[in-house]
Amino acid sequence: MVDTTDLFDRIDRPRRLPDEVAVSIIGAIEGGQLVAGDRLPTEADLAKRFGVARTVVREAISLLRYDGIVDSRRGVGAFVTDASQRSSFRISPACFEKRKQIVQLLQLRTGVQAGACALAASTRTSEQMEKIEETYAQMVAADKLGPANALEERVDSELLLYRRITEASNNPYYAEVVAMIEANIQNNLRSAFLKNAAASEFGADIIKEHYAVMKALREGDVEAARTSARTRFERAADRLAARADFA
Amino acid sequence: MVDTTDLFDRIDRPRRLPDEVAVSIIGAIEGGQLVAGDRLPTEADLAKRFGVARTVVREAISLLRYDGIVDSRRGVGAFVTDASQRSSFRISPACFEKRKQIVQLLQLRTGVQAGACALAASTRTSEQMEKIEETYAQMVAADKLGPANALEERVDSELLLYRRITEASNNPYYAEVVAMIEANIQNNLRSAFLKNAAASEFGADIIKEHYAVMKALREGDVEAARTSARTRFERAADRLAARADFA
DNA sequence: TCAAATCAGTTGTCAGACAACCTGTTTTCT
DNA sequence: AGAAAACAGGTTGTCTGACAACTGATTTGA
Numbered sequence: 001m002v003d004t005t006d007l008f009d010r011i012d013r014p015r016r017l018p019d020e021v022a023v024s025i026i027g028a029i030e031g032g033q034l035v036a037g038d039r040l041p042t043e044a045d046l047a048k049r050f051g052v053a054r055t056v057v058r059e060a061i062s063l064l065r066y067d068g069i070v071d072s073r074r075g076v077g078a079f080v081t082d083a084s085q086r087s088s089f090r091i092s093p094a095c096f097e098k099r100k101q102i103v104q105l106l107q108l109r110t111g112v113q114a115g116a117c118a119l120a121a122s123t124r125t126s127e128q129m130e131k132i133e134e135t136y137a138q139m140v141a142a143d144k145l146g147p148a149n150a151l152e153e154r155v156d157s158e159l160l161l162y163r164r165i166t167e168a169s170n171n172p173y174y175a176e177v178v179a180m181i182e183a184n185i186q187n188n189l190r191s192a193f194l195k196n197a198a199a200s201e202f203g204a205d206i207i208k209e210h211y212a213v214m215k216a217l218r219e220g221d222v223e224a225a226r227t228s229a230r231t232r233f234e235r236a237a238d239r240l241a242a243r244a245d246f247a
Numbered sequence: 248m249v250d251t252t253d254l255f256d257r258i259d260r261p262r263r264l265p266d267e268v269a270v271s272i273i274g275a276i277e278g279g280q281l282v283a284g285d286r287l288p289t290e291a292d293l294a295k296r297f298g299v300a301r302t303v304v305r306e307a308i309s310l311l312r313y314d315g316i317v318d319s320r321r322g323v324g325a326f327v328t329d330a331s332q333r334s335s336f337r338i339s340p341a342c343f344e345k346r347k348q349i350v351q352l353l354q355l356r357t358g359v360q361a362g363a364c365a366l367a368a369s370t371r372t373s374e375q376m377e378k379i380e381e382t383y384a385q386m387v388a389a390d391k392l393g394p395a396n397a398l399e400e401r402v403d404s405e406l407l408l409y410r411r412i413t414e415a416s417n418n419p420y421y422a423e424v425v426a427m428i429e430a431n432i433q434n435n436l437r438s439a440f441l442k443n444a445a446a447s448e449f450g451a452d453i454i455k456e457h458y459a460v461m462k463a464l465r466e467g468d469v470e471a472a473r474t475s476a477r478t479r480f481e482r483a484a485d486r487l488a489a490r491a492d493f494a
Numbered sequence: 495t496c497a498a499a500t501c502a503g504t505t506g507t508c509a510g511a512c513a514a515c516c517t518g519t520t521t522t523c524t
Numbered sequence: 525a526g527a528a529a530a531c532a533g534g535t536t537g538t539c540t541g542a543c544a545a546c547t548g549a550t551t552t553g554a
Contacts, residue, residue: 042504042505043504052538053538054539054540058306058505058506066313073505075503078505086426086430087430088337089335089337089423104421107362111365114358119354172351177336179333180334180335184334264506300508321514322534323534325536499552501550501551502547502548503547505546508543515535516534518534519530520529521530522530524525524526
């Protein structure tokens with residue numbers, strides 16, 4: 001049975017007008033037509049130009065305001081903020097066209113995960129460590145069954161393992177950032193991930209990489225946790241990048 | 248002249264209804280009253296309950312949809328997505344109440360910056376290095392003038408220095424994440440930052456920390472860049488945390 | 495001269511309507 | 525009887541128009 005979870009879904013979903021208007025305005029800002037401090041055209045003006053109702057424009061602007069890209073004042077207008085005011089980090093799905101961007105996102109994940117693992121090595125509770133050991137055991141068991149029998153179990157338990165480790169850092173910011181990066185990678189590369197896992201993420205050598213992280217966590221060795229986690233994710237990224245079929 | 252940039256601004260700005268509605272709905276989700284897969288009440292229903300117009304509810308829901316917290320389908324309703332679908336990382340200003348959360352954010356910054364510096368050591372161009380050297384020289388010059396004469400210059404050139412280094416990683420994801428964290432720290436702790444800088448971020452010993460990073464970047468030494476950057480930010484966080492007046 | 499009142503313009507909110515769409519039910523046809 | 529088609533009700537998406545709250549500049553009045 002072939003995995004079809006990432007086929008046949010959400011194609012050509014009906015576009016929403018506010019989103020398109022927002023993208024258009026963001027384009028004007030990123031393109032330099034509107035710079036920090038500039039006032040946007042009035043909502044009525046924008047509505048007329050885009051040929052949509054003012055409610056649509058309002059929703060679009062409210063999205064930009066939400067991200068801190070513009071700031072609107074009643075009775076005055078909406079103004080472009082300077083870039084340092086942006087209050088969110090967002091990965092747009094459209095960014096996954098180019099292979100280069102995937103590599104960059106994997107780099108970011110590597111760095112953040114290394115930090116999270118290092119932190120977890122010093123802050124984890126014994127309860128958290130138990131859960132981590134449990135998940136690790138599941139992963140090892142699935143690994144022994146091989147890619148033909150337990151592909152998804154192997155991949156999912158690995159994801160869960162590192163999620164639990166990240167949560168054991170007891171720093172919600174780390175947990176959130178990692179979760180978001182992971183979700184975006186998964187959503188866009190799930191099938192490639194599975195294929196890659198089947199081809200090059202099984203076996204004793206790979207388990208050794210994970211074991212090094214586990215050992216560091218058990219012993220509370222911060223530096224070892226950092227290094228082993230970084231090594232593990234760098235290598236995984238290399239193996240994934242080495243496969244040409246992920247795009 | 249005392250710096251008053253972070254006094255007397257944006258107090259009690261007129262609340263916007265959609266934001267409050269959004270916060271209320273998010274609260275219901277985070278509080279567990281609504282779990283993944285649940286359908287939200289209809290917009291008309293919510294409007295009646297909150298005592299606001301439907302446009303207000305729509306704007307609120309559009310914010311949640313923007314963050315991937317809910318997913319709405321025309322003719323059906325809006326549904327809470329599972330947490331792994333969240334598509335943005337956001338630091339809410341309200342989170343800066345507790346000292347613990349500031350420490351956590353500084354931890355995250357340390358980890359991310361270390362990764363960015365390490366990457367920059369291998370990917371920087373010589374043009375980027377020139378700009379970095381230039382900014383470094385400015386910082387050193389401001390440092391020599393002392394906190395009484397060049398406090399803001401010193402702090403701002405340091406911020407610019409690490410922004411340029413991060414950009415030299417040539418990974419926009421790193422740049423964005425760092426910029427966002429930095430902006431949030433600055434917006435909420437600017438005065439504490441300045442005070443702390445005056446008290447404990449001047450002098451040859453501190454410059455040595457930065458110099459170590461610079462040296463690693465010049466030589467393209469990835470590991471040295473990572474370690475020195477981490478050391479530098481860890482120590483800076485420690486010094487800041489050591490001052491009790493930052494809250 | 496200078497302060498207060500006025501005014502035009504903009505965003506924030508409200509109310510109602512209709513279009514597009516989904517789901518389940520009923521009707522119709524074979 | 526069974527399946528296909530039409531229908532009905534409900535929900536989101538969009539449109540329209542109106543008014544309230546507010547700002548900045550202009551005009552007015554003492």
